[in-house]
Amino acid sequence: MSDLPDLQTDEQVDEPEREAHLALEQDVREAVWEQDTRWLSRTLTRLHPADAADLLEQLSTDDFAEAVKLLHGQLPTDIIIELRDEYREEAVDVLPDEAVAAVLEELDSDDVTTILEDLEDDRRERILDELAPEDRASLEQGFAYAEDTAGRLMQREYFAAPEFWTVGHAIDHARENADDLPDEFYEVYVIDPTHRLKGQVPLATLLRTPRDVKLADIMEEVQSNISVDMDQEEAAYQFQKYSLASAPVTDDADRLLGMLTVDDVVDVIQEENTEDLLALSGVNSADGSDTVLDSVKARAPWLAVNLVTAFIASGIISLFEGTIDQIVQLAILMPVVAALGGNAGSQGLAVAVRAIAEREMDGDASRRAIVRETLTGLANGVIFAIGVAAIAGFWFQSVGLALTIGIAMFATFVWAGFSGVIVPLALRRMGADPAVASSVFVLTLTDVMAFFSFLGLATLILL
Amino acid sequence: MSDLPDLQTDEQVDEPEREAHLALEQDVREAVWEQDTRWLSRTLTRLHPADAADLLEQLSTDDFAEAVKLLHGQLPTDIIIELRDEYREEAVDVLPDEAVAAVLEELDSDDVTTILEDLEDDRRERILDELAPEDRASLEQGFAYAEDTAGRLMQREYFAAPEFWTVGHAIDHARENADDLPDEFYEVYVIDPTHRLKGQVPLATLLRTPRDVKLADIMEEVQSNISVDMDQEEAAYQFQKYSLASAPVTDDADRLLGMLTVDDVVDVIQEENTEDLLALSGVNSADGSDTVLDSVKARAPWLAVNLVTAFIASGIISLFEGTIDQIVQLAILMPVVAALGGNAGSQGLAVAVRAIAEREMDGDASRRAIVRETLTGLANGVIFAIGVAAIAGFWFQSVGLALTIGIAMFATFVWAGFSGVIVPLALRRMGADPAVASSVFVLTLTDVMAFFSFLGLATLILL
Incomplete structure (x- = not known):
């Protein structure tokens, strides 16, 4: 047990219960190492399938694969179907074709479809070939419906x-x-x-x-x-x-x-x-068993888009190179306008994406939301324009600088409020997922506004 | 119908059905204006309560309150309970005490608790006083359990x-x-x-x-x-x-x-x-009927925190005022390092918050996640350090600048990967919600690293 971290997992679980659970986890791990198939099989079948699945998911990927191999035909079908996607896929990968075929024959039709989805095309063919033609036809039925439809999800058994x-x-x-x-x-x-x-x-x-x-x-x-x-x-x-x-x-x-x-x-x-939450942060997908390569693949595309938009913002700044050269304080304050504006835009965006997902953005409601978000930007704009102007003016002892950053801050907030709601609505209207790519657009729009208004006003007012 | 926006709401609904629905919405609106209580009451009771509730939620807040007043005792209890929180609260607000008391007597115990929660303390007392003592005792029972517990949520009717x-x-x-x-x-x-x-x-x-x-x-x-x-x-x-x-x-x-x-x-x-999604973007709460004031209240606190952290970042930049004064290109490129680093941190953070919520971050898994996120930062760091260095070097024709931004970018990515996962885990350990405040911490940490490493290295390498 000494190699388990003492990170608190859940206040609801009391200490003795938690320790017993950790001890059981460790026993399972050791049983796998010692290839004690009998103990493992008996322990797992004694538990509710969902609890047994949880226990197996605590193993490292290698130990888990080893456990499945050890148990082989004795890994109860109920447990397989309770495993998290990534572990279930791993289990199906490791099991021989006959074992998978046997599993399929035991399951309800919706679970059959889930397992068939996990398989590579040719392996699926091979396994289905092992079955009697009438079984095969019935098993394949759910698979005939398109992914993510009710047909794929349903079971064909009912009363x-x-x-x-x-x-x-x-x-x-x-x-x-x-x-x-x-x-x-x-x-x-x-x-x-x-x-x-x-x-x-x-x-x-x-x-x-x-x-x-x-x-x-x-x-x-x-x-x-x-x-x-x-x-x-x-x-x-x-x-x-x-x-x-x-x-x-x-x-x-x-x-x-x-x-x-x-x-x-x-x-x-x-x-x-989960998709919405990840998409808003520029991640395509994520799960507990992701490798570093999976993570890089899921994130690099959006970072690449961000690379382009970041250099667009740089381009805006470079237009005012001469101004910054004369007033270096602008470089110091620039990120404040961008950071606060970006934050305001992200807030509005999260609210809009949530409302769209919960169908609160139909008809009139979307127009009301646009007005509300713009006004919220205006109100917060006034508050934070004054705050930022006061701090900057005091820091650099310059009324002109305070005025410049105050106006820029205000303009950026109003713009952030408007873009935070209009971007996801526009994406939805184009038939795209409003959560995907919204963040990048909104942050680019607020950055451009922040740098352009702050440096532009500085050029007009301070030079 | 002409004043309804043609924003697409759902591809699944076909056009004629959608138009009929919009026409019905408009009819309801007009019935409210014309105070046609009879038509309104008959139309609403004809529908499934959930559909009737949906229809009422399409009204503006004023029209909705008007409709409830018109219907008064005739607004079916089933519909009230199907309304979204904010509309249900509004309806209960508008209805006279006796009507609310009558509603309470009709409901299952879990729904009673929901309505009682909506009421101000003294109004609740007043309404409960209208009931027979034995009814009152039974109604209040669910209310005795703390908020957000199973006791509050359960019904006391079962077989x-x-x-x-x-x-x-x-x-x-x-x-x-x-x-x-x-x-x-x-x-x-x-x-x-x-x-x-x-x-x-x-x-x-x-x-x-x-x-x-x-x-x-x-x-x-x-x-x-x-x-x-x-x-x-x-x-x-x-x-x-x-x-x-x-x-x-x-x-x-x-x-x-x-x-x-x-x-x-x-x-x-x-x-x-919803709470996690909003918290990650620095919003305390949101719903469809929020006023501008609600929105400002839900967002200004986090913007205020961000105001402080943004000026901390400014403080870091001001340490290198002399360097920027000599090399103005640094001011142009600075935001690129901060934006990409911040993005990488947010990605890791979203993944970690999701994993914690789905209980995939217990025991060993959290250590594996820290390693994976840091390595992901390292891998993306190499890719984007090279990318950013190449663009910057080419743009400003300077090997030194390319080297500076490349190394800074790499350091910021590794740091972002690590902070993205360690911040929510630390918050959880302290017993706080890992989604709340995480973003502000992570973005501040990456900003500080971005500005410090980029400008610090520039001072060492380029001056």
């Missing part, structure tokens, strides 16, 4: 019943066909003879209704409207809006094809949030 | 059954007591005579099990472990980890007190994500 069934009929059917039903579901979908979706009966409603009542009489209208080719982000939005635990997925003719459950949707929400 | 009951017994009980059960639930909680939680039976399991089987024989262990005083963020983490749709909430003695459902948890996840 559907015709309208004329009674509650008793539905319950009897469930008892007789227990094995064909998905492990978890929260609603019975009511369909007509052509498999069109007519309504849904929440299990809680089914439970409290007498046996002889018809499903048609207790079914609710399905509020969500999720089609197989709908973007998963839009589907997640409907889950949030209607507070759903699960929802039916249909084709264009409203025929029932599958079911989305909230656990998958929560993952989508997390993903989208 | 619990003793271990010796059979499936048939549970179903019969649900049918006979249909009205006492919550509208939505996904599990039956199995308790002992002292109300201690023994296990749970998902409704899907209940449904497919024969009537004479005992609940004790089909119940599952409850994987989550959520106590009333647990932080809601920790509860949300358990929902994600164990893919839950609902979970029981217990006291310290493991007695069942309430139930959390995933729709409330999804809101918590969104909130936490």
